[in-house]
Amino acid sequence: QVQLVESGGGLAQAGGSLRLSCVASGDTFSRYGMGWFRQAPGKAREFVATISRRGDSRYYSDSVKGRFTISRDNTKNTVELQMNSLKAEDTAVYYCAATTAIIAEQVASYDYWGQGTQVTVSS
Numbered sequence: 211q212v213q214l215v216e217s218g219g220g221l222a223q224a225g226g227s228l229r230l231s232c233v234a235s236g237d238t239f240s241r242y243g244m245g246w247f248r249q250a251p252g253k254a255r256e257f258v259a260t261i262s263r264r265g266d267s268r269y270y271s272d273s274v275k276g277r278f279t280i281s282r283d284n285t286k287n288t289v290e291l292q293m294n295s296l297k298a299e300d301t302a303v304y305y306c307a308a309t310t311a312i313i314a315e316q317v318a319s320y321d322y323w324g325q326g327t328q329v330t331v332s333s
Contacts, residue, residue, distance in 0.1 A: 219327030230291040232306030239287040248302035262313040298333040
């Protein structure tokens with residue numbers, strides 16, 4: 211079982227940057243593909259980015275491609291999301307998640323979730 215704790219959310223202006231971090235504990239981190247998801251008020255949770263177990267594959271949603279970068283450090287049990295050129299529509303609670311698949315984009319593929327961190331972008 212994996213426990214996930216996110217940090218780094220907050221308030222940013224449109225065009226600005228934030229960096230989210232997620233620390234994992236409880237199991238061998240490199241056994242899990244990792245993902246970031248987000249959920250805005252009144253909307254379903256949606257895929258943002260995912261990275262494979264070894265960090266050699268990454269996929270992004272079309273809405274964040276070219277602006278966000280996912281990375282991981284298996285020696286520190288961390289996965290991060292660098293968010294640049296932020297837009298008001300990026301406002302949401304962001305969740306870190308772990309999957310036993312090598313890599314995955316679907317919410318249903320993920321077994322463990324963090325508590326979420328709020329990101330608010332002002333226009």
